[in-house]
Amino acid sequence: MPYSRDAAAPGPPDQLRIAVEEDFGPLNILNQSNDPLTFLVYDRLVAPSPYAEEPQPWLATEVRDVDPRTWRISLREDVTWHDGEPFTADDVAFTIEWFKEVPSGTYSHHITTVPHIEQLKVLGTHELELTCGFNCPFLGSVTLAHVPIMPEHIWSTIEDPERHDDLLMPIIPSPSTTFTARQTGEIDAATQFLPPELVDQFSNSDDIEVATTTPLQFPELRINFQRAPFDNPEFRRALSAAIDRQELHEDVWLGSGRPADRGYPHPDSPWTDPDLRTPYEPQTTRRILDGLGFTDTDGDGVREGPDGPLSYRIYVDNITAHGVADPTQFIMSHYSGYLWDLPEVPYPEFEALFEEWKATETIDARAAVSSRMQQLCNEAPTSIPLHYPSGEIAYWPEAYDGWVESPGYGLVHKWSLLPREVAKQAGAVVEPGR
Numbered sequence: 001m002p003y004s005r006d007a008a009a010p011g012p013p014d015q016l017r018i019a020v021e022e023d024f025g026p027l028n029i030l031n032q033s034n035d036p037l038t039f040l041v042y043d044r045l046v047a048p049s050p051y052a053e054e055p056q057p058w059l060a061t062e063v064r065d066v067d068p069r070t071w072r073i074s075l076r077e078d079v080t081w082h083d084g085e086p087f088t089a090d091d092v093a094f095t096i097e098w099f100k101e102v103p104s105g106t107y108s109h110h111i112t113t114v115p116h117i118e119q120l121k122v123l124g125t126h127e128l129e130l131t132c133g134f135n136c137p138f139l140g141s142v143t144l145a146h147v148p149i150m151p152e153h154i155w156s157t158i159e160d161p162e163r164h165d166d167l168l169m170p171i172i173p174s175p176s177t178t179f180t181a182r183q184t185g186e187i188d189a190a191t192q193f194l195p196p197e198l199v200d201q202f203s204n205s206d207d208i209e210v211a212t213t214t215p216l217q218f219p220e221l222r223i224n225f226q227r228a229p230f231d232n233p234e235f236r237r238a239l240s241a242a243i244d245r246q247e248l249h250e251d252v253w254l255g256s257g258r259p260a261d262r263g264y265p266h267p268d269s270p271w272t273d274p275d276l277r278t279p280y281e282p283q284t285t286r287r288i289l290d291g292l293g294f295t296d297t298d299g300d301g302v303r304e305g306p307d308g309p310l311s312y313r314i315y316v317d318n319i320t321a322h323g324v325a326d327p328t329q330f331i332m333s334h335y336s337g338y339l340w341d342l343p344e345v346p347y348p349e350f351e352a353l354f355e356e357w358k359a360t361e362t363i364d365a366r367a368a369v370s371s372r373m374q375q376l377c378n379e380a381p382t383s384i385p386l387h388y389p390s391g392e393i394a395y396w397p398e399a400y401d402g403w404v405e406s407p408g409y410g411l412v413h414k415w416s417l418l419p420r421e422v423a424k425q426a427g428a429v430v431e432p433g434r
Contacts, residue, residue, distance in 0.1 A: 016400055018412055019172045019181060019190040029107070029148060035322065036191075036413035042148035045073060045092070048415060048428030050142040051216055051325040051408035053270040056427040059087065063144055068135040068361035073144070075126040081151045089128040093120055094152035096130070106322065110143040113335075114328040134358040137366050142271075142328055179394070182208065188399035191412050194392040196254040202394045209401075213391040214430070216266045216321035216408040221314060221384040222338075226345065229292070229305060233380030238288035240384050241281040253387050260385035263378040267388065269325035273371035278378055278385075316386065321408035324385075327370055331357070339382050349376055405430040 020034070029038070035049075047058035057063065062074045079087040097120070099111040111117050116133035123129055132139065172178045172190070179198060181187045183205070194202055194210065203210045221243075229235040245259040263276040289295075294303040294310060302309045322329055323338075331354065334340040340347050353373050360366040393411050395403060402420070403411040406428045415428040423429050 016189070017187045019178050019187045019192070021175070021178065021190070021192045022171065022173055029150065034191075035320075036409045038148065040414050040417075042150070044145055044148060045075075046140065046145040047426035048145075048406050048423075049321075049408050050145040050327075051269060051321055052145070052427050053407075054427055055141050055145040056425065058426055059149055060144070063140040065137070065140065066129070068137065069132045071130045071132075071136070071139050072123075073128050073130065075128075077126050081154075085151065085153050087149075087151075088125050089122045091152045092128055092149055093122050094156060095147065095150045096120055098150065098155065099147070107147050109332050110147050110328065114331045115139055115143060135361050137361060137363045138328060141363065142326065146322075146326065182394050182396075185396060189393065189395035189403070189412060191410070193389070193410075194394055196256045199256065199392045202392075207396065207398070208394050209397045210392050210394050211403060211405070211411060213393060213405045213410050214268060215389060215391040215410055216268060216325040217318060218260055218266060218324065218385045218388050219316055219318050220264075221386060222317050223382045223384070225340070225382045228307075229294075229310075232292065234288050234292060236380045236382065238285045238292075240278055240378075240381050241288075242285040243384065243386070244280045244282075245278075245386065246280065248387055253389065256392070257387055257389040260387050262388075263374070264324065264381060264383055264385055265327075265330060265374065266321075266324040266385075269327075271325070271327035271330075271367065271370060273374045275371075276374055276378055278381075319383070325408055327367075330370070330373070339377065404428075 020037075029042070043059050045058060045060040046055045046063060048055070059076055059079060060073050061076050063071060065071050073089075073092070075087070075089060075092070081087060096111055096117055099108040100117075102108065115136035115138070117130050118133040119131040121129045121131075130139065136143070172181060172187075175192060175195060178187075178190050178192050179194065179202070182190060182202075185207075193215070199210065202208050221239075223230050223236060223239070225231055225236070230239075245261050249255065249257065249259040261278055261280070262272075263278040265272045267274070267276070289303055292305075294305045296303050298304070302311065304310065323333065330339075334347065334350055334354075335342045340350065342351065350373065353369060353376065357366060357369045357373070360369055391410055393403075395411070403416045404420070404423060405411060406413050406415045406423075407430055409415075415423040415426070420429075
């Protein structure tokens, strides 16, 4: 159940102690060390994120497509930076040009690659126009909902963009220490989710509240698709069909969250094909492996291939919202070596779909091609989701009780700290029942 309390709009607390599970380093705008923390400092033209169904204007008052490649943006006139300097179209223009020049990072691909912002015109103090190198119907709802806007009068004077002031928060790497600190009141909240085995314990506490969120992330089995036999799409299909996700859901995650039987990307992203399915089909696995010549020749229960038993070390990682819910990052992941490694490793079927994708002129047409890309990805996956987790977060309501869930960001983000009506107007609150 998405989490949103019905309490009155929260007032700013004097101090909140929020533990983070690792040292994310400085909030460097080049590396998206942690999106929710980064956007405690920065804002975007459209809110709340590229993971919302209907992003709303934020620093912008309106974004509109003039033609399939051109967007016009009108900005708010009542905004100043923290030091009182007015926010203008020059700040937006500086941000876009800055991301074209700096080393490639999480946000820069929205400027230089998918989409490719080819031309920028400042039309007035609070209006500008962007033109893409190819059709860009997602620019208003994805790109502008992700790229942070930077103050020109500050960043234009910085010679070393790798350096940035720290936002200090308690760093508690150990989950057990984090939850002990929460029980004793040493911290007010944490970005870490409760392990399934501790949810009941914290839920039964008189002093602690537990909120259940639906995070856009999952643990995945990441596959080396350039190594035999994983370079064979049929073998990858057999591997996916062999995984009993319901058993993992019940035995490993103790019934919390959902079985990951709807593939990649995350099914709660508004950009994911709702018809994707990755069922447990051991008979399919047996048929494919038999056809590939992987059989159990010595009766020990393990199939063998040309190089001996099919025995491998597996690597399970956790992939977060930007990777599993952003439709343009889905494209980039096929060029980064994550889902594929274009253009070094050819993938004719995907490349043909990408050309269709670039030619689309509307969000609906682009989403239709994206669905075909996703189906292709799941037919012979290079990343296999193992579980769609729920995210239980424990906090002290006496310290602060204004937490709300925002798409992809859990509870710890700027929208929990702003007046409730402001967060709702921005479409930043996941309402119960959604």
